[in-house]
Amino acid sequence: QVQLVESGGGLVQAGGSLRLSCVASGSIFSINPMGWYRQAPGKQRELVATVNSGGSTNYADSVKGRFTISRDNAKNTVYLQMNSLKPEDTAVYYCAAGLLRPRPYWGQGTQVTVSS
Secondary structure (H helix, E strand, O other): OEEEEEEOOEEEEOOOOEEEEEEEEEOHHHOOOEEEEEEOOOOOOEEEEEEOOOOOEEEOOOOOOOEEEEEEHHHOEEEEEEOOOOHHHOEEEEEEEOOOOOOOEEOOOEEEEEEO
């Protein structure tokens, strides 16, 4: 079993920045790849970015050039640096691990609100 704890969400004005963190604990050998997803009100959960154990990354087109996913393997932590935030980035952001498993692990979510 893997536990994921997210932090770093909040309220920010358009054009601002936030950094999300996700710490993994438990069966760490099964956490890769990891990533961030988001779900806005009335919409389906969507991929934001992923990173594998080797550091290769993948981004949704909507966040390319603005968001950066990274990881610190020594701390079992994955980060999402979000710059040039837009109101349409407003959503609950979820950390995910073991993305190739039939049932990936999910964090509890952290709210990001971008005001115009």
